[in-house]
Amino acid sequence: MTPGWTGDIHEFDPSATPGFSGGKKEGQERLAECEDALSSLQERLFAAHHGTADGARVLLVVQGMDTSGKGGIMRHVVGGVDPQGVGITAFKAPTDEEKAHDFLWRIRPHVPAPGMIGVFDRSHYEDVLIHRVHGWADEAEIERRYAAINAFEQELADSGVLIVKVMLLLSYAEQGERLMERLERPDKHWKFNPGDIDERAQWSAYMDAYSKALSATSTEAAPWFVVPADRKWYARIAVQDLLQQALRTIDPQWPAADFDVAEQKERLRATIADAPAL
Amino acid sequence: MTPGWTGDIHEFDPSATPGFSGGKKEGQERLAECEDALSSLQERLFAAHHGTADGARVLLVVQGMDTSGKGGIMRHVVGGVDPQGVGITAFKAPTDEEKAHDFLWRIRPHVPAPGMIGVFDRSHYEDVLIHRVHGWADEAEIERRYAAINAFEQELADSGVLIVKVMLLLSYAEQGERLMERLERPDKHWKFNPGDIDERAQWSAYMDAYSKALSATSTEAAPWFVVPADRKWYARIAVQDLLQQALRTIDPQWPAADFDVAEQKERLRATIADAPAL
Structure with a gap:
């Protein structure tokens, strides 16, 4: 299973399941089956590199539109390994103090320590996505940020951080269904915000912003992977697989x-x- | 199942399984069975209180001698809930900067935010345990710290933090076996430190330090629970049960x-x- 980045987000089918021939049931079984292998690799990463000055670590960046399944990745993929070896950071709208600094200022403290798997639920990429869509930054500033991101990620890679960036690609239709479910179930109301519909209205602008950002920042040191996300079970095994590949590359x-x-x-x-x- | 604190640690049998009549197999089944209920309560805690100014949260403090199973609690109990709603902090030997401050200075930033479950793997209690055993603090200073801890925990409780403190009570004999296993298995060598045997040599002094510390700091706002830990499976269901009780008390x-x-x-x-x- 090798979702990958070819340059234009519109070339991907959000409902596809590349590299996997089974259906939902087989996908869920596979997720459970691979949990032990991932968990064991994570323990070895921790054992081999934790407490060292510049040991290996993994940074998984997860981006995607509302309801694309970021939370499910945290719960069902990241949640499958020992929580002592994982740090999840959910980046929300920046605080006033964070806004007073460069956009990478609030990111840096959350880079994983040696031996750890760091996971970003949203990230510094918001500063070239929502900022482009809403016009909070002009083209020149967005270009400056692309360059800053590439330099930042190169520096991390050089210091031992294996970076995996995932864009969960959802279809417009599937997002409509998922938002409706949040409105129909009282136990899901807390996940809904009227602003979600305003963002949805900018769908095409977001897809364009993603295409541009991914093209500008998919580097050898920090490649992007576009993961079809209309089927939650598929997105989960795909990301689990990417994490496992990252750990196998480190081979702790x-x-x-x-x-x-x-x-x-x-x-x-x-x-x-x-x-x-x- | 209600492990509790009566004042003298020697009154507890580390191999007992109070409140549970089954054996290992039944205990492991029960751990798995209760995972969904705990997970569901945690999600409601997050939904109801996250992002509020002074909402409810849980702080689970886990203390115990080396090999008492703290890591297993993190992995098998805490690991059963959504990692997005949990923050684990492992307190190691303090850094030079931390030593330059009062002992609670490094603790405070890790108090959970509303809606979260915070877990301490070791804690501010090290400052009245290992410090007493090694004589790094005299009796007057230990007494001062007890008072500081009680004031700190009372303040947390008043601001919405439900505190559960667990001491995993291991027997001297069982520790000997667990340390030997770490020495016999190459995949466990990384968990062993020759200093562990030096600490083991102070066993009686540690039990005395625990008895005194628990007596001085088991308050209504932040009670201690002594959990027999010679059977790992029992300690896990006992702590799972305590967490579940805490969440049911909040009733989010x-x-x-x-x-x-x-x-x-x-x-x-x-x-x-x-x-x-x-």
């Missing part, structure tokens, strides 16, 4: 003991023989 | 829509009828 190994195992066993045995009165 | 409800549902459905339907050329 159990670190060798930095102590004499036989000697420590001897010390431990002595404490077992001479148990204190408790 | 789906928030009412702050918009006119019928009106928004109408607006949405218009965007479906007039689909843009894509």
